[in-house]
Amino acid sequence: MHNPPPAPVPFRGGGFRPQRLRGVGVAVFVVLILVIEWGTRAGWISNLTLPRPSDVVATLVQLWKSGLFLQHVVPSLTRLAVGSAMGVLAGVAVGVMIGLFSLARAGLVPLVAALFPIPKIALLPLFVIWFGIDEGSKYALIALGTFTPTVVATFGAVDNVDRTLVRMGQSFGLKWWSIVRKIVLPGALPGILSGLRISLSIGIILLVAAEMLGAQYGIGAYILEAGSLYDLERLFAGVVILSSLGVVVSWLIALLEKRLLVWRS
Amino acid sequence: MDLIIERLSHSYDTVNVLSDITLQVPSGQIMCVVGPSGCGKSTLLRMIGGLERPSAGHVLQGGDVPPDCLNPLTFVFQDFALLPWRSVAGNIGLVLEDHPLDAAARAARVADVLARTGLSDFAKALPRQLSGGMKQRVAIARALAVNPAVMLMDEPLSALDAQTRELLIDDLVGLWMRAPFTAVYVTHNLAEAVRLGHQIVVLSRRPGRVREVMHLRIPLDQRTLADPVLQAAQERLWALMRDEALAADQELADA
Numbered sequence: 195m196h197n198p199p200p201a202p203v204p205f206r207g208g209g210f211r212p213q214r215l216r217g218v219g220v221a222v223f224v225v226l227i228l229v230i231e232w233g234t235r236a237g238w239i240s241n242l243t244l245p246r247p248s249d250v251v252a253t254l255v256q257l258w259k260s261g262l263f264l265q266h267v268v269p270s271l272t273r274l275a276v277g278s279a280m281g282v283l284a285g286v287a288v289g290v291m292i293g294l295f296s297l298a299r300a301g302l303v304p305l306v307a308a309l310f311p312i313p314k315i316a317l318l319p320l321f322v323i324w325f326g327i328d329e330g331s332k333y334a335l336i337a338l339g340t341f342t343p344t345v346v347a348t349f350g351a352v353d354n355v356d357r358t359l360v361r362m363g364q365s366f367g368l369k370w371w372s373i374v375r376k377i378v379l380p381g382a383l384p385g386i387l388s389g390l391r392i393s394l395s396i397g398i399i400l401l402v403a404a405e406m407l408g409a410q411y412g413i414g415a416y417i418l419e420a421g422s423l424y425d426l427e428r429l430f431a432g433v434v435i436l437s438s439l440g441v442v443v444s445w446l447i448a449l450l451e452k453r454l455l456v457w458r459s
Numbered sequence: 460m461d462l463i464i465e466r467l468s469h470s471y472d473t474v475n476v477l478s479d480i481t482l483q484v485p486s487g488q489i490m491c492v493v494g495p496s497g498c499g500k501s502t503l504l505r506m507i508g509g510l511e512r513p514s515a516g517h518v519l520q521g522g523d524v525p526p527d528c529l530n531p532l533t534f535v536f537q538d539f540a541l542l543p544w545r546s547v548a549g550n551i552g553l554v555l556e557d558h559p560l561d562a563a564a565r566a567a568r569v570a571d572v573l574a575r576t577g578l579s580d581f582a583k584a585l586p587r588q589l590s591g592g593m594k595q596r597v598a599i600a601r602a603l604a605v606n607p608a609v610m611l612m613d614e615p616l617s618a619l620d621a622q623t624r625e626l627l628i629d630d631l632v633g634l635w636m637r638a639p640f641t642a643v644y645v646t647h648n649l650a651e652a653v654r655l656g657h658q659i660v661v662l663s664r665r666p667g668r669v670r671e672v673m674h675l676r677i678p679l680d681q682r683t684l685a686d687p688v689l690q691a692a693q694e695r696l697w698a699l700m701r702d703e704a705l706a707a708d709q710e711l712a713d714a
Contacts, residue, residue: 362540365508366554366605367530376553380544457544457585 245426253431267435270401270412273329274439277336278397285341285393286386289348293382294374299349310342315403322408332404339400340393347389348382355381384458387451394443398436413439460522460531460608460641461486462507467516468666469502475666476502477513482660482669484609486522487639489679491652494662495700495707500645501613503667507643508532508611524608529558533607537614539594541586541601548573548582551601572600575634592623596630603634610642616651628654632679649696653689654682661699664707671699 227247233239234246257263288306291298314335321331355378363373405414413435420428462484469477476499484490492500505511507518509532524531541550548569555565573579576596586594595615602610616624628651634640646652652659659673675682675692682689 356540358536358538358540359542361510362534362536365510365532365534365611366601367557368554369557372557376556377542380542457587 242426245430249427250430250434253427254434257431266411266413266416269409270405270414270439273332273336273404273412274394274397274401276329277333277401278340278394280333281337281340281397282344282390282393284337285344286348288341289345289386290352290374290379290382292345292349293352294378302345303349306342306345309338310346314339314400318404318407327408332401332409335404336397336400340397343393343396344386344389347392348386351382351385351389352378354385384451384455387447387454391444391447394447395440398440398443402436460520460524462609462641462643463519463521464503464507465516465519467503467506467513467518469499469506469511469513469515470666478666478668480516480662480667480669482672484641484643486641488657489635489640489642489644489655491644491646491656491659492662493646493649493652493659493696493700494667495664495704496647497707497710498662498664498703499667500662503662504534504611504613504643504645507609508534510534520608525606528606528608530554530605531608533602533605533610535595535598535602535610535612535615537617539586539591539598539618541594541597543586546583546585547578547589547597547600550586550597551604554601554605568604572603575603575637576600576630590623591619592627595619595627599631599634608641610640612642612644614646615644617646617648624648624651631655632682636680649693649700650684652696653693655679659692659696661696664703664710 230239230244231247234241234244254263257266288298288302292302292306293299317338318331318335321334325331325334359377359381360373363377368376401412402414402417405412406418409415413432417429417432417436420426420432462482464480464482464484467477467480468475480503482490492503494500502511506513509518520531542553545553551569551572552565555568560568569582570579573582576599578593578596578600581589581593581597586597589597595618599615616627619627632655644652644655653675656673656675659675661670661673662668663670673692673696675689677686677688
């Protein structure tokens with residue numbers, strides 16, 4: 195009997211670890227847009243199916259030159275900022291209360307579970323009666339929409355704060371409020387911030403919905419008008435603005451995480 | 460400050476955890492508590508520190524508290540319990556912030572304990588940048604900052620590797636030699652117990668009772684790994700615990 199010659203041990207590790215690849219995301223966008231541009235020019239995508247990307251860009255440029263861009267975007271951003279600020283602040287406050295007090299948890303968790311799945315858009319007529327056709331009902335819609343996911347994310351984050359740290363605070367005789375402010379809230383911050391991503395995306399969706407029902411200016415109103423005229427270039431120009439808004443919001447939160455969570459490895 | 464533990468018993472629902480524990484911790488001495496896992500030694504420590512309420516019996520504190528003591532009964536935890544978002548100095552400052560000290564006095568206390576634990580160069584580091592041994596040094600510095608009357612140490616070296624443990628034992632001996640402190644030191648490591656304990660309490664397995672209290676009179680700074688007296692003491696402790704540890708190991712949880 196003779197032994198087989200020694201062979202190198204085959205490598206079996208690796209993988210299962212996402213790596214950061216720069217430029218791939220941009221490349222996907224560019225390729226997709228180029229294909230659509232080519233298809234619409236060559237004719238195998240009809241003008242009724244998709245607008246030509248270069249026409250959408252031209253529409254956006256024209257929108258900017260006519261000054262209508264800011265006229266639509268500024269009211270939208272204001273509504274998003276005011277509404278989601280109200281919803282997120284109230285949501286964090288209620289979420290922390292649920293996390294800290296058994297009574298609040300017992301009383302409010304079922305209520306939040308009941309509110310969460312309601313399509314908030316369905317409540318818009320009600321909000322119009324309660325808060326008027328103007329900005330009030332739009333703020334309320336966005337606030338309610340961002341409130342529930344923020345509550346759920348916040349109390350989950352508070353629940354996940356390391357209890358040994360709380361025990362440590364108690365053992366050194368820290369005041370209740372100090373424990374909440376210096377141990378519970380910073381410990382819950384990562385979870386609250388990742389909840390914020392979801393809340394704000396929902397906020398953008400509701401912003402458009404609110405503006406489609408009774409607004410003269412705003413990205414939603416712009417899209418609705420374009421849609422009813424079957425003006426695909428303008429419709430897509432509006433969609434591009436919304437997507438960019440989403441990307442900017444996500445980028446802002448990433449920036450915030452980078453600033454506030456340096457202590458994480 | 461002396462601690463007197465009187466007829467302390469505890470049970471969770473129907474499970475007896477501790478039964479009729481009576482102990483005394485004299486001022487300026489270290490009492491080590493050893494016992495098989497699950498014998499309730501950490502529970503006992505939490506009761507001494509007021510983090511848990513015993514079902515029966517009580518813990519009394521006697522004598523005077525040091526003049527500038529901010530927190531008489533101060534814990535050192537096994538998993539360090541450092542706030543990851545605060546620097547070393549910030550973690551120590553945390554436990555001073557609720558006390559009426561001016562900023563200068565606070566900074567002086569932080570600087571003093573950092574110097575005593577050899578951490579002065581690491582004041583601005585974050586916990587994630589530190590090794591396990593350094594993290595526990597920070598936790599010890601934090602405990603010293605409030606100038607405690609009694610240190611309650613819950614397996615403080617169990618999360619560390621053997622070499623780091625040796626270094627930290629030396630640190631603790633050094634700290635004690637310079638300024639003797641009172642401590643209750645819970646551990647499952649018998650070598651630590653004979654190196655640091657003036658008295659060593661052996662608890663039986665659940666329900667934990669005091670099986671024996673051993674006194675060691677060799678000064679802490681003269682105790683070495685090879686000392687035959689300590690070797691004998693450690694072997695005696697192991698003989699006391701061996702069968703209990705074996706039985707505890709084979710116990711089913713919730714059975």
